[in-house]
Amino acid sequence: MTKEDFLLFQEFLHEKAGMFFAENKQYLVENRLVKRMGELGIKSYRDYFYHVKYDTSLKEFNTLMDLVTTNETSFFRNEPQLISFADEVLPKLIAEKRENRATRSLKVWSAGCSTGEEPYTLAMLISEKVASLAGWNTEIIASDISEEVLGKARKGEYSGLTLRNVSPDILRRYYDQDGDNYRVKASVKSMVRFCHMNLNDPRQLSTQSGFDIIFCRNVMIYFSDEVKKELVRGFYNALRPGGYFYIGHAETLHGISKAFKLAYFKNALVYHKEVADASKAKPTLVSSAAGRSTVGAGTAGAAGGTGRALDLLSKIKQAQAKK
Numbered sequence: 001m002t003k004e005d006f007l008l009f010q011e012f013l014h015e016k017a018g019m020f021f022a023e024n025k026q027y028l029v030e031n032r033l034v035k036r037m038g039e040l041g042i043k044s045y046r047d048y049f050y051h052v053k054y055d056t057s058l059k060e061f062n063t064l065m066d067l068v069t070t071n072e073t074s075f076f077r078n079e080p081q082l083i084s085f086a087d088e089v090l091p092k093l094i095a096e097k098r099e100n101r102a103t104r105s106l107k108v109w110s111a112g113c114s115t116g117e118e119p120y121t122l123a124m125l126i127s128e129k130v131a132s133l134a135g136w137n138t139e140i141i142a143s144d145i146s147e148e149v150l151g152k153a154r155k156g157e158y159s160g161l162t163l164r165n166v167s168p169d170i171l172r173r174y175y176d177q178d179g180d181n182y183r184v185k186a187s188v189k190s191m192v193r194f195c196h197m198n199l200n201d202p203r204q205l206s207t208q209s210g211f212d213i214i215f216c217r218n219v220m221i222y223f224s225d226e227v228k229k230e231l232v233r234g235f236y237n238a239l240r241p242g243g244y245f246y247i248g249h250a251e252t253l254h255g256i257s258k259a260f261k262l263a264y265f266k267n268a269l270v271y272h273k274e275v276a277d278a279s280k281a282k283p284t285l286v287s288s289a290a291g292r293s294t295v296g297a298g299t300a301g302a303a304g305g306t307g308r309a310l311d312l313l314s315k316i317k318q319a320q321a322k323k
């Protein structure tokens, strides 16, 4: 791959998918494309570039997305954020809706859901609250740009490391075991709707609205600041006033958006879209004590370290529980 070839891909991937590959990532782009070029019998990177660019069916673009995206994920990833979701944010939203006699519905978005572990984890956590949610309409939308990962997500079959943080009790209640494979139970699957969506497409983004909670964890790390700003504006608009926004615990909105307020929960800092009348649903500042994870390391750098320490702590606790 020549430098010029790389720059063509760099600009194309940024413009179309928001991903920014710095020049030291040239080898990565090369490695990921070479097998596909072999399959197509295409000999040069430049020819492959034009093959993708002028394929109006977008088939090859979708294949390229399968190749260049990083899809690492796992069930119950970053426990402190999930505890804050299940034990703090969710009960608070439910109580507020009950108090305001609002519609008994809960709408959650897992944006950049990869192979489905994140939305299924959220579905399991919501299911744990099912008694208090009787008669409620819950909807989890899970989107990704890669059709390949969405295929795996819809299948809902997992094995190995991705299950490492799932407790035996949750495994037993929410999965059907088949040898070394664990299939997510139909009751959990039915709570999640998977869809293909490019987060760098403002038109697609603008069709989303009314979410109570949005998760977009470990997705924007691959985007340029310019793309992040546009995307975070889109998420802000897609959230209903009073809603919450989770990003990866090592990510930050510092320098990206000032629209959100930070809500300090015991287990995590979560971005919050305030209601216009601040007296109505001001986020409760539950605790500013140590022992919280952070959703924005830049906004609370020290807390980022605490988040990692908590991770470690929960792993130690799990290991102890298994003994």
Ligand SMILES: C[S@@+](CC[C@H](N)C(=O)[O-])C[C@H]1O[C@@H](n2cnc3c(N)ncnc32)[C@H](O)[C@@H]1O
Residues within 6 Å of the ligand: 017, 018, 019, 069, 070, 071, 072, 073, 074, 077, 111, 112, 113, 114, 115, 118, 143, 144, 145, 146, 149, 197, 198, 199, 200, 216, 217, 218, 219, 222
């Ligand atoms: C590292 S995974 C994160 C999965 C999950 N959110 C988690 O934290 O475990 C990042 C996902 O973002 C998706 N992604 C990257 N760029 C995207 C885009 N422009 N639109 C939608 N999804 C995108 C990738 O396909 C990948 O599955």
